[in-house]
Amino acid sequence: MKIPRLKALNGLDRDLQQSLLSQIRDLWTHTSTALEGNTLTLGETKFVIEEGLTVSGKPLKDHQEVMGHARAIELIYQGLDGTVTESCLFDLHRAVQSEAVADIYKPCGAWKVEPNGTYAVTEEERQTFIEYAAPEDVPTLMAEWLAELNRLAVEPLSETDAVNAYARLHLGFVHLHPFWDGNGRMARLLSNIPVLRSGHPPVVIDVRDRKEYIDILAQYELASGQLTAATGVWPAEAQGRSFRAFCRRSYQTTRHLVEQASDQQARRNRRHKGGDAG
Numbered sequence: 001m002k003i004p005r006l007k008a009l010n011g012l013d014r015d016l017q018q019s020l021l022s023q024i025r026d027l028w029t030h031t032s033t034a035l036e037g038n039t040l041t042l043g044e045t046k047f048v049i050e051e052g053l054t055v056s057g058k059p060l061k062d063h064q065e066v067m068g069h070a071r072a073i074e075l076i077y078q079g080l081d082g083t084v085t086e087s088c089l090f091d092l093h094r095a096v097q098s099e100a101v102a103d104i105y106k107p108c109g110a111w112k113v114e115p116n117g118t119y120a121v122t123e124e125e126r127q128t129f130i131e132y133a134a135p136e137d138v139p140t141l142m143a144e145w146l147a148e149l150n151r152l153a154v155e156p157l158s159e160t161d162a163v164n165a166y167a168r169l170h171l172g173f174v175h176l177h178p179f180w181d182g183n184g185r186m187a188r189l190l191s192n193i194p195v196l197r198s199g200h201p202p203v204v205i206d207v208r209d210r211k212e213y214i215d216i217l218a219q220y221e222l223a224s225g226q227l228t229a230a231t232g233v234w235p236a237e238a239q240g241r242s243f244r245a246f247c248r249r250s251y252q253t254t255r256h257l258v259e260q261a262s263d264q265q266a267r268r269n270r271r272h273k274g275g276d277a278g
Helices: 014-034 042-051 060-078 086-096 135-152 159-176 183-190 193-197 207-224 237-250 252-277
Strands: 117-121 127-131
Touching: 014 042, 014 060, 014 183, 014 207, 014 252, 042 060, 060 086, 060 183, 060 193, 086 135, 086 183, 117 207, 127 207, 135 159, 135 193, 159 183, 159 193, 159 207, 159 237, 207 237, 237 252
Parallel strands: none
Antiparallel strands: 117 127
């Protein structure tokens, strides 16, 4: 595994660095796939990634999703030093969409070719349909989105600014929905690039917060309306406030992993000092 330059790794022994990175990888993979309905538990996710074996009674598709997401994290780490291009996105999509689908209307590693959207219920309990960006507008909108990703990834960001950058990119990507499938996992991967490049561990969305997560995204998308080449990616900037707050709360999960690793290192250091004193 390529080791990203995370501030959280500073001062940790090599084995603790590797352990923290594995914990982040497993949690990131588990939560992001579970949000989409994957049935593997966190423990099973760790087992599948590390051992390369299947879990009895669980769908093959779930194993493929987990392995694909872990591979996508590797690709993210490997590309942290360079400009993110359209080609990078297509490579990531091929990793995430690990299940082979022979259908010209479901392209893997290419933009969607058919319209897509989702059914939602408003705060007033009104049933409605959210229309994502039309296929013909995707190249223009994604060029704007990619330019913003690369702009945010240039300068080192504070933790707060990094999480806000994640929220902005995440909102734009899922509202666009540029692929026929895998958009949520792609958003949660790509939006973390400025976070990681600034030396912070990734934002991870807890699967237990799934309903709140989906509801906030739906409220934002309904308030913004369908994205077009004319509206741009972020036509309703102020509407992202709730999601930014949600992401800041979600960040406690990765912070906890970092604190655990730091505490373990501190215990080692105290034992070492005690041995020297003796």
